[in-house]
Amino acid sequence: MKLETTLERVRAANPTQPVAVDSDGLFQAIVASSGDPRFARKRGGPIGHKRLVLVAVVLFLLLAGTATATYLVARSNGEIALGGGLARLLVVDPNRSGLRAIARCPAGDPRCTIFEPAWSPDGTQVAFVRGRFGRMSLYVAAADGKDARRLVGCGQCGQEWGGLLGWSPDGRWIAFSRTAGHRDQESLWVVAAAGGGLHRLTDCNVACADVKPTWSPHGRLLLFQHISNTPGASGLYTIRPDGSGLMKIADGEDPAWSPNGRNIAFDSGPDSIAVANADGSQVHVLFAGARDTGARAPSWSPDGRRLVFFKTAGQPGRYRAEIWTMSPDGSSRERLYRSGCCVDLWASPIWSPDGRVIAFSANSGGGTFVINADGSGLHRLSRATAYSLSWQPLPKGDRK
């Protein structure tokens, strides 16, 4: 019996579906009860003069930060898509406030969610997965969300392992994780963004998963993460887009190509970040963290001169979120952001297409943020916490 079969068997044994509940009067009874939420956190009396001054100063500082971030993001950067596991695909313009939904789940399916939005390299299209968990499909839509078309069903689509969608540099292909049938675990597949051309790259069929595919900048190789119970098998692999040349190149997770394609950055286990040559040689650990308080999910700046990564700090169960940058040789580390306690949901930091701003999400900070690469201008875009972020490269004709 395969793992997928096991999960399906549990699903099928679900003893009760959501039930119709006689809630007449309950809503009003609860609302009429004591404990008005407006007063749940209020302490003390009316706001005094000193507190008003303090509020004014904080507001001024926040607005100043907003203005700085707004200035810097108004270049070739488009909108940020939030992968939030919601019934809507939300985007936010970093220069404006407010989320905008560009795609939705069907109205009659409350269990449908949308995940892993990924802008095409030219910013004219967005790919995402949609559906009930375990029975999802890969979609591509125009940048405004119109003309969404289903490319292929992908089962769990790598979601159990934080699957990502990988656009080829020419925008013609999308690599993704797919469970197809009961025999399969999460194998790696490629499909044409225009539809058709579906083909399997890996054959993961014994308690394993191939996830997080990313194309090399020249488009000749795919780098992905293989997760397996077989000793020594887990790690980072490369494969050609035609499925040939499968090769393990390193032990690690969360791989990222450098913009020139010569190096990779990755989590080199436990809570450490390393850089290696693209063939996996000359591994150089840049940040060796302690267990659970180390670094993860590195991302290269577009010019290849900096890495940004997520880090947790604190005690077990009470971690704060931190955003750091450093040079690819591990020098000049700089902490840009630290939240209060406690983070359990976040999106790895990403660079703006022009490399001047970083976006990230952390529930301990209270939502999704942008911050200038020098650490100035922290600005909250939304109170919604995302699981993944994708920043649209503004199409050349639309650049400001």
Add this chain to the structure above:
Amino acid sequence: MTDAPALAAEDRFREVFAHLPEVVAYARRRGSRDPEAIGAEALTVAWRKLADVPTDDARPWLYATARNLVRAEWRKARQAERGEHAAAAAVTEVEPAALGDPELARALAALSDREREALLLVAWEDLTPALAARSLGVTQAAFRVRLHRSRRRLQRLLEADVAASPVPGLGVEEL
């Protein structure tokens, strides 16, 4: 005079309240003896702590609240049973509801509470791993590992059909 903040809070709570049937179903699946009461109490807590309820998806928070309420219900029931039958102490803290698939029911019962809850949040409540992690208060990475281990362990229990008792020989695999 209209109290605008109060109306805004009510509107916000109305969105949360829409999940009542799912919370009741959750409590029923976890073997609650009075799932409707659990649902009503969970929503009452949500109203009182509305500022703490996530705005993007309230279900993980509601399930976590309902889980604590079901556990409290089980503890009370267990104390009552102990009063009547002192020897009957080995009651699973929160057991899933009776299933039509007895082999699966035995296998689920043989999982640890943590393993079973991870599996059921995904399989029965249709939470994504990220949302389920939120409901359990663990990181996404930790939850994914827990879910995978749970599935592997359940798979082995089903294959061996030795789920009626704890299975020392089927240890949790490291991934």
